Amino acid sequence: MxxxxxxxxxxxxxxxxxxxxGIIVLVIATSCCIGLSIRQAAESARSDALDNLSVTATISFDRQSMMNDMRGDRAEGGAMQGEASGERPQFDRDQFQQMMGGASALSLDEYLTYAEAESVKDFYYTLTASMNGSDSLEPVSTDTSSDASTNADADNMQGIQGDMPQGGFGGGKGMMSNVSQGDFTLVGYSSDSAMTSFIDGTATITAGTVFNEGTSEYDCIISEELSAYNSIATGDEITIINPNNESEVYALTVVGIYSDSSANENSFGPMGFSSSDPANKIYMSYTALESIVSASSQVSETITDETTGRTYESAVTGTLSGTYVFDDADSYYLFEEEVRDLGLDDTYTVSSSDITSFENSLTPLNTLSKMAGWFLLVILIIGAVILIVLNIFSVRERKYEIGVLTAMGMKKGKVALQFMTELFTITVIAVIIGVIIGGVCAVPVTNALLESQITSQQNRNDMVEQNFGRPGNMQGMGDIERPNNNMDANADFDKAERPSGGIVGDMFSQGADYITEINSAMNFTVVLQMLLIALLLTIISGAASMLFIMRYEPLKILANRD
Amino acid sequence: MSILSLNNISFSYGSTPVLSNLSYEFEKGRMYCIVGKSGAGKTTLLSLLSGLAKPSSGSICYNGEDIKDIDKYKFRSKYIGVIFQSYNLLTKFTALENVVLSMDIAGVKGIEKKKRAMELLENVGLDEDEATRRILHLSGGQQQRVAIARALSYDPDIILADEPTGNLDSDTQQEIMDIFRRLSQAGKCVILVSHSPEVAAMCDERFELKKVSVPTKKRKSTIF
Incomplete structure (x- = not known):
């Protein structure tokens, strides 16, 4: 005592x-507190976001895996064209097209089988088809040419256009079927729950109603722009034509007109296809669209391309896309395992735009968190070294006091304990003040650093855009309407102007809602960590000075003083 | 029976012998003065007696037990009170705090430590105001008194004092010597180191040290 x-x-x-x-410890403590707070904020934001994240996932053909297999086959066979002669190896287009053609999308039955996995909360699906309009139905376009794009262009774009999630391949037939690109995209929804843009408020009906759930009637809803462009009102009938066979005509009844706020962001799809323009999307029930696709396949003819000599069917091709809904990210990860047990082939991959988007949204904060971790480590090392030196000086300065105390009969261990107590008291006081200052500063400092991270990230995107000569934004490629995830428990999400990532791969990812601001960073964990740091610093810096105390002999100290 | 005895002790600093085959016995209730010229080993002997240094050979016994076998911290904090030539007080503490700390180290129990310390300081001639001043604000004589009070704080059997009157005027010197005299009369064994003939004259026995030689023992008759 x-x-x-x-x-x-x-x-x-x-x-x-x-x-x-105390000042030195205070500086160390404040820096550590801010560093720990940043890390804690990142962790909290991640945890809160995960708690509130409604995860959807799709199953798509694993294009990357297929490409790897193709490369593997060529490597084994040594069949690369030009390899033997030392020339640059040629891409085997025939083999590629054969493989792509052989790859088939999942059938509805298969989708439904995987929907039985325990982790799945809900399942819905859409069928997408491309059709031409008639004279009375012209696509909304800023381009005067509205003719259907065909053949080679369609070949190139088939993989990335339309309503396939994350660039995944769909199509009821082969991947590389030589079909024409229509002016309109027809999307058939399996249920109301599949129409997520109407659920989250991105889209809303302005006239009439949405077609009845699961109806087999050829009822549809069209965008306000399309309605205005062609002077169409609810109750009117519109005519759509198979782009491969102009004799195939289908009449649809417009039962509603909708406005879509996301259309402002995605005014045009890649390469300027009018069918990719959200204004040219026509929504109807899955059953109705499936009926059109089935009817078209019954009257299908085999067409031979005069230029390439390839043959293809004239039937309207429907692209089926299933979306699985999960309670949380863990269920999604479990689903990945479950579908394999249920027989999903390795050539298919399970992916989630929500998870990708979620990870992207955390990119700046995670980067900041990593930097904070290193900063913390450096501060602790430097701080510990400074404290060790200071304490050694302090002990040397108090050598006389140590000599007197030990000469009076106080054990060296007790002297050391007293010195440690002094150091610990000072450290704890400084840490408490540091935690208060750090707690106050952590949020603005973190937000300022986060802002600079996001700016840096966006600058990189700008640079990529500049280097590519066009925007790297490929958001229009998919129309999986994701639920508007509310992840604002501890952080503010803000739609960044561009998708995340400074690399090409990221360019093709979903747009990222970066976490731009954190509201609180300090919590009990940080305080506890700070106390542990205080204890650690005391022990480390105190231990060095203790060695000096143990070495001192009172007689020598006092004799030297005399 | 002697309370402290030297049995053929020798001590050297490296290869330089300072004390050689020294034997002596100190008894309770008597006041001793170790005298000798500079470099004769007076302070060294005091260090050996206080347990701050160990003899190269021979033994020092406290109540018949070799002090090597006694915990040195316990020996210093309980059995022996040392008054250093330069007092060796904690300068940032007050006189009272120095004395109380000494009692704490010795493990003196009770809640009256402060009161007891104050009494001790008053006994050596310090008033309350002086007792609550920091050491740096006290004169040499006052510091000497604090050092004495501190040495007495845990009621040791032996009092060792190195040049206790060296820096003091004659009046203060007399007062300090009176205190030592009272202590010896109270049954303490008081051992002083001094080169002052006056101090030696006031002691019961004089123990003269010569450079690396066996000291001669001159037993005096009672002075008082």
């Missing part, structure tokens, strides 16, 4: 030295 009393007395009697030590 007297040791503590004595320690406190010594602290109060040597203010200058102790204030100096």
């Amino acid at each position: 007297y040791i503590i009393k004595n320690a406190l007395r010594c602290i109060s009697r040597s203010k200058g030295r102790n204030i100096l030590i």
